Amino acid sequence: MKLKFTKMHGAGNDFIVVDAINQQVDLSTQQWAALADRRFGIGADQVLVVQKSDTEGCDFRYRIFNNDGGEVEQCGNGARAFVKFVTEKGLTTQRAIRVQTMNGIIAPRLEDDGSVTVDMGAPVLEPALVPFDSAGLAGWAEGGDTLWPLSIEQPGGANTVFLSVVSMGNPHAVQVVDDVDCAPVEQSGPLIEHHPRFPNRVNAGFMQIEGRHRIKLRVYERGAGETLACGTGSCAAVVAGIRRGLLDSPVQVSARGGELSVAWAGIGAPVYLTGPAVTVFEGEVTL
Numbered sequence: 001m002k003l004k005f006t007k008m009h010g011a012g013n014d015f016i017v018v019d020a021i022n023q024q025v026d027l028s029t030q031q032w033a034a035l036a037d038r039r040f041g042i043g044a045d046q047v048l049v050v051q052k053s054d055t056e057g058c059d060f061r062y063r064i065f066n067n068d069g070g071e072v073e074q075c076g077n078g079a080r081a082f083v084k085f086v087t088e089k090g091l092t093t094q095r096a097i098r099v100q101t102m103n104g105i106i107a108p109r110l111e112d113d114g115s116v117t118v119d120m121g122a123p124v125l126e127p128a129l130v131p132f133d134s135a136g137l138a139g140w141a142e143g144g145d146t147l148w149p150l151s152i153e154q155p156g157g158a159n160t161v162f163l164s165v166v167s168m169g170n171p172h173a174v175q176v177v178d179d180v181d182c183a184p185v186e187q188s189g190p191l192i193e194h195h196p197r198f199p200n201r202v203n204a205g206f207m208q209i210e211g212r213h214r215i216k217l218r219v220y221e222r223g224a225g226e227t228l229a230c231g232t233g234s235c236a237a238v239v240a241g242i243r244r245g246l247l248d249s250p251v252q253v254s255a256r257g258g259e260l261s262v263a264w265a266g267i268g269a270p271v272y273l274t275g276p277a278v279t280v281f282e283g284e285v286t287l
């Protein structure tokens, strides 16, 4: 079986994008992981599968599979690549579209300068809905946010990190660090991702505050490891920083792979994510 794909990225977070409208696509978790494998496959952080929507008022549906093959609820950088893909492939002539995802509907819009702005929906801050098991933890409010102390067992012994827990449809645990370049992302990231208090695992964000409108961010992503940028992670970090009284909207997010911009008007309001989407090459793979 041959499968046509397009390789894309959003600020270095890279994707294999597959048109499942004009070709028959029905792969197993193992097959998605094999395509995303950096050595034995094409290589990508996530695979995005574009389908027709069966939901009233939606133009498309898209499914998101992490590098480990697991299907997930949301992908901010992927939503931008998705819009560029359906536009370049002539699958739509609209510049604003409504897209059904595993976690609800998002509304991305292609801007005149080629960037894409996505209405990512409103964040969820209730721990149980992230989901995060806060039972027995003595969290405390800082500003409008609750910080949760979590003990992380590391080779040198246990240490406690202080996390904001936010869902953008997918789960995020964000901590403030003095210097992202020195933060123990590779060591602590997987320990947070797999911590038993996150029943669906979690994306671990490390945020350095550079000013009221600017952060540097690294994210150890669930199912993918550290990526060069994380769209939903950027949204979660900005929401956490605003709730803690450390940031004011809009916020420029400097990731290792490029710049994103996040705006949020507060509880109940949607988070808007803006950034680049780049097509790298077209390909065909034999399965």
Ligand SMILES: N[C@H](CCC[C@H](N)C(=O)O)C(=O)O
Pocket (backbone or CB within 6 Å): 013, 045, 046, 066, 072, 073, 074, 075, 076, 077, 078, 170, 171, 203, 221, 222, 223, 224, 227, 229, 230, 231, 232, 233
């Ligand atoms: N690893 C994430 C999915 C991809 C999110 C990220 N690539 C983004 O741009 O939001 C998760 O398991 O929830």
